[in-house]
Amino acid sequence: MRWALVVGGVVVLGVGVGGVVLRLGGDEAEARPGVRLGTAVVTRGDLVDTEKVDGRLTYDGARDVWTGASGIVTWAPREGATVRRGGTLVKVSGKPVTLMYGGSPMYRVLRVGESGADVRQLEGNLAALGYGDLTVDTRFTEATEAAVKEWRDDRGLEETGVVDPAQIVFLGGAVRVRKVRTPEGKQAVQGQPVLEVAGTRRVVHVDLDADKQDLAREGAKVSVELPGGKVVPGTVSEVGDVAESSGSGQDQKTTVGVDIAVKGRTGRLDEAPVTVELESERRRGVLSVPVEALLATREGGFAVEVADGTGRLVPVRIGAFGGGRVEVTGVAEGVKVGVPER
Incomplete structure (x- = not known):
């Protein structure tokens, strides 16, 4: 769904880029009049995108x-x-x-x-x-x-x-x-x-869709959200070699069993539902900004607003999304950019 709203001469545009709302700026110096801005810094580091899947808390070796x-x-x-x-x-x-x-x-x-x-x-x-x-x-x-x-x-x-x-x-x-x-x-x-x-060792078991098998690699670090909202770290300990099918017709699913060793207190409930956050992509050593720093320009590209009092827009090219940030090129590390205050 796309929508637009004109606020103080700035077009606020809803688009499907990483699930964020981008504001449409122009060539004017005051890119976001009437919008209270905070600042964020262009930083270099790993950008991690994740995907959440359902699992259950159980014990190993049934x-x-x-x-x-x-x-x-x-x-x-x-x-x-x-x-x-x-x-x-x-x-x-x-x-x-x-x-x-x-x-x-x-x-x-x-x-x-x-x-x-x-x-x-x-x-x-x-x-x-x-x-x-x-x-x-x-x-x-x-x-x-x-x-x-x-x-x-x-x-x-x-x-x-x-x-x-x-x-x-x-x-x-x-x-x-x-x-x-x-x-x-x-x-x-x-x-x-x-x-x-x-066995007596606590594990999380995930019946992972076979087409998502690349998300699970032995030794990979994950996070597990337990019933009640507590999050504990985990490590993928075993990935099944054989896919299993269940259901029939359009409801048929092919899955691969994945076991995850967890650390910390997990309670004694068996078969309790949990949510597992798996790493789907990692971009190493890239520059990134918060996604809300992006401005969609009328020319069809993207820009960030340099927070130096001038409202200057710097065109950027975007890459991967992850953790509320987006990879950018075209702006230097350490530069402060404008973001809407929450």
């Missing part, structure tokens, strides 16, 4: 948890609870399923004579929990068996030196319970998840 135990679930954690090494993920038929840390799943029965990376994981956890005098290696020895017996006794399990997938789940670290998939009273079945969990 995944389902399975157990080798079968039976009725007799206890499940509340949603939002944190479970750490040695803690109970769920109880099946009154027996606890314990979280231990590790990158490989618990897939077999471990006893004296077994060896492998899963044995090392088990021994590392037993040692961290204070059981036995263990040498953490890949061999399940009698010392390992003694530590297992002590651990099982403390967990209220039959005091044997054997462990299997019904007693232990290996995960990468402490987890936060997002959803109980098999609540108390329901049947736990092998091959079906009992919990949905995530």
Whole structure:
């Protein structure tokens, strides 16, 4: 939409340049009669343009948890609870399923004579929990068996030196319970998840339109506006490699998942909506003025009014917009220019 209003001989012209309103000046010395002017300085620096997108505040590494135990679930954690090494993920038929840390799943029965990376994981956890005098290696020895017996006794399990997938789940670290998939009273079945969990590190997740993927680069700095208006800094930690489609027909959207690590206090709300400000363009070391310093001339170009008492207009060429400023050439660094007082 274009509009014009004559005020004191100056045409105020609404145009679509960076979302600003430009005043149309002329050749007269008093370019903006009747308009109270302040001043701004032509400065050199980086000019950053940004774009805001929707995201949600959540936790990293969401995944389902399975157990080798079968039976009725007799206890499940509340949603939002944190479970750490040695803690109970769920109880099946009154027996606890314990979280231990590790990158490989618990897939077999471990006893004296077994060896492998899963044995090392088990021994590392037993040692961290204070059981036995263990040498953490890949061999399940009698010392390992003694530590297992002590651990099982403390967990209220039959005091044997054997462990299997019904007693232990290996995960990468402490987890936060997002959803109980098999609540108390329901049947736990092998091959079906009992919990949905995530890590304990706060992240912002953005389903970014695929055509805007260039806005998100790993390591890039962003700002995140939390519910309530608080703004915290963030860093893009992960950008998905695979685009995902949702909806159909004209409503179909193709997006790329972006995770952002955030600093500062963010509260405990999960899935809370946030606004993420991403950098879309950066012009380095350019001269710029506030956008309201621009005057649209009758000849079709732009000018700035030098604030030296003469009202002199200096023609300028404009470039990128960002942060309420506009790149200009044709005027020297340090010059003071007129801007309307607010």
